[in-house]
Amino acid sequence: MNIVKRHCVTRAAVAAGMIVLSSTLALNAALAQDKTYTMKMTLPTLNDPSYFFAKNYAAALEKDSGGRIKTEIYPASQLGSIPRQIEGTQFGAIQCALIPPEFFVGVDERFEVMAAPGLVDSMDHGQRLAADPAVKKLMLGLGADKGLHGVALFMNSPSSVIAKAPIRHLADFKGKKIRVLASQFQTQAIARLGATPVAMTLGDVVPAMQQGAIDGAIGGIVVWTPMHFQDAAKYVTETGQPAVYAIVEVSKTWYDALPADLQKIVDSDAAAGQAAIGPVASEIVNKARKGWTDTGGELISLPGDEQADMMKTFSSVGADVSKTKPLLNDAYKIVTDAAQRTK
Numbered sequence: 001m002n003i004v005k006r007h008c009v010t011r012a013a014v015a016a017g018m019i020v021l022s023s024t025l026a027l028n029a030a031l032a033q034d035k036t037y038t039m040k041m042t043l044p045t046l047n048d049p050s051y052f053f054a055k056n057y058a059a060a061l062e063k064d065s066g067g068r069i070k071t072e073i074y075p076a077s078q079l080g081s082i083p084r085q086i087e088g089t090q091f092g093a094i095q096c097a098l099i100p101p102e103f104f105v106g107v108d109e110r111f112e113v114m115a116a117p118g119l120v121d122s123m124d125h126g127q128r129l130a131a132d133p134a135v136k137k138l139m140l141g142l143g144a145d146k147g148l149h150g151v152a153l154f155m156n157s158p159s160s161v162i163a164k165a166p167i168r169h170l171a172d173f174k175g176k177k178i179r180v181l182a183s184q185f186q187t188q189a190i191a192r193l194g195a196t197p198v199a200m201t202l203g204d205v206v207p208a209m210q211q212g213a214i215d216g217a218i219g220g221i222v223v224w225t226p227m228h229f230q231d232a233a234k235y236v237t238e239t240g241q242p243a244v245y246a247i248v249e250v251s252k253t254w255y256d257a258l259p260a261d262l263q264k265i266v267d268s269d270a271a272a273g274q275a276a277i278g279p280v281a282s283e284i285v286n287k288a289r290k291g292w293t294d295t296g297g298e299l300i301s302l303p304g305d306e307q308a309d310m311m312k313t314f315s316s317v318g319a320d321v322s323k324t325k326p327l328l329n330d331a332y333k334i335v336t337d338a339a340q341r342t343k
Contacts, residue, residue: 035068036067036068036069036070037068037069037070037254037257037258037262038069038070038071038072039058039061039069039071039072039095039250039254040071040072040074040094040095040096041054041071041072041073041095041097041098042074042077042078042079042085042088042089042094042096042097042098042099043073043074043075043076043077043085043097043246044075044076044077044082044085044201044202044203045075045076045202045222045223045227046075046076046226046227047075047227047284048156048157048220048222048223049154049156049157049222049246049277049280049281049284049285050098050156050246051073051075052277052280053098053152053154053248053273053274053277054073054075054098056276057071057248057269057270057273058071058073059071060269060272060273061265061266061269064265064268064269068262069262069265069266076227077201077202077203079094081201081203082099082103082202082203083103083106085097085099086099086103086104086107086249089147089148089250089251090107090143090146090147090148090251091147091251091253092147092251092253092254094251095251095254096248096249096250096251097249098246098247098248098249099246099247099249100156100181100244100245100246100247101113101114101115101153101245101246101247102114102115102181102182102183102185102186103181104142104148104247104249105182105183106182107143107146107148108142108143109327110138110142110327110328110331111139111142111143111247112182112183112184112185112328113139113318113335114139114153114242114243114245114335115181115183115185115186115242115243115245116185116242116317116318116321116332116336117185117189117241117242117311117314117317118241118242118311118314118315118317118318119242119243119318119335119336119339120243120339121240121343123155123157123158123278123281123282123285124278125339125342125343126155126158126243126245127154127155127277127278127281129338129339129342130153130155130245130274131274131275131342132338132341132342134334134337134338135153135334135335135338138331138334139153139247140153140247143249147251147252148249148250148251149249149250149251149252149255150247150248150249150250151248151249151250151266151267151270151271152247152248152270152273152274153245153246153247153248153274154245154274154277154278154281155243155244155245155246155281156220156222156244156245156246156281157220157221157223157243157244157281157288158220158221158238158239158240158243158244158285159218159220159239159241159242159243159244160218160220160221160224160236160237160238160239160240161178161216161217161218161236161237161239162209162216162219162224162229162235162236163176163216163217163233163236163237164209164215164216164232165215165235166235166298166300167216167235168300168302169303169306170193170302170306170309170310171194173190173194174193174194174195175194175195175196176195176196176215176216177195177198177213177214177215177216178190178195178196178197178214178215178216178217178218179198179199179200179205179208179214179216179217180198180199180217180218181199181218182199185242185317185318185321186218186242187199188317188320188321189241189242189313189314189317190218192313192314192317193313198213198214200214200217202219202223205217205219205229205232206231206232209233216233219244220244220285220288221236221238221288221289221292222281222284222285222288224236224288224292224297225288225289225291225295225297226288226291230292230295230297234296234298235298236292236297236298236299236300237300237301237302238299238300238301239307241310241311241314248270248273248274250266250270318332318336319332
């Protein structure tokens with residue numbers, strides 16, 4: 001074969017190779033567009049703002065991804081206790097968790113900073129604080145090296161204390177065993193009222209109260225009413241402190257395996273959900289308060305002077321908890337500065 005023929009054959013082979021490569025790339029791209037990804041969402045609650053966020057987020061993801069992301073929602077700890085839900089999300093067995101950030105302290109102690117008492121004085125203030133760019137950067141970035149990708153943060157409800165016997169005055173806290181979330185900001189605050197803090201996940205609260213292991217629990221009316229806690233206790237004292245937040249964490253392993261366009265949808269739909277949740281959360285709180293009294297429960301407020309005394313008692317908790325921990329102290333400063341900005 002002469003040189004000209006060999007050159008023509010070589011060019012033809014290269015061209016054929018390029019066609020095959022192009023076809024392969026096109027096929028792979030088409031397959032990537034056809035592949036579906038399942039997102040299992042887990043949360044410990046039901047019919048509260050976190051649950052409504054999950055439903056709206058799931059619908060948006062399926063719509064905006066053209067069905068390439070399939071969502072499944074598992075409320076009321078159907079996928080296990082809160083620690084198991086967090087571990088499952090870290091390792092990719094669960095793809096999304098909506099849980100109060102304090103429960104992630106085993107991942108990074110800075111997660112508990114949103115539980116500092118006295119940060120916010122209303123639901124609207126709480127949502128503005130969650131939307132502050134410095135706070136979002138801090139909170140959603142935690143856990144990135146531990147298998148978590150944060151996508152949203154919002155205030156779920158103000159705190160209240162459910163109890164078997166009415167707590168009408170600060171003195172009524174003395175000697176009580178009160179369930180708290182896993183946060184020193186809560187344990188120190190409740191201890192300063194003369195009560196004994198007992199860290200406990202939500203699923204254990206009702207049996208613990210029924211068996212007398214605890215006398216009451218800190219949480220939100222948006223949990224007490226829809227999850228029928230009146231079966232265990234009918235008195236709720238609305239202290240308002242601390243704010244109960246929810247953080248939305250996506251499994252980083254799962255997220256990193258998504259095509260870039262779906263990663264963008266996961267992030268942007270969560271951000272849109274956070275921006276929209278404020279009025280919905282406030283409405284759910286109001287309905288839950290009415291629902292509590294409609295079913296025979298009682299809502300209690302401390303006398304005004306005692307509420308003020310409680311806030312004075314709580315005022316130094318955040319600084320005292322964080323002062324010996326540089327990273328936590330820096331996080332506390334970021335959040336408290338933002339709380340002042342967003343009043």
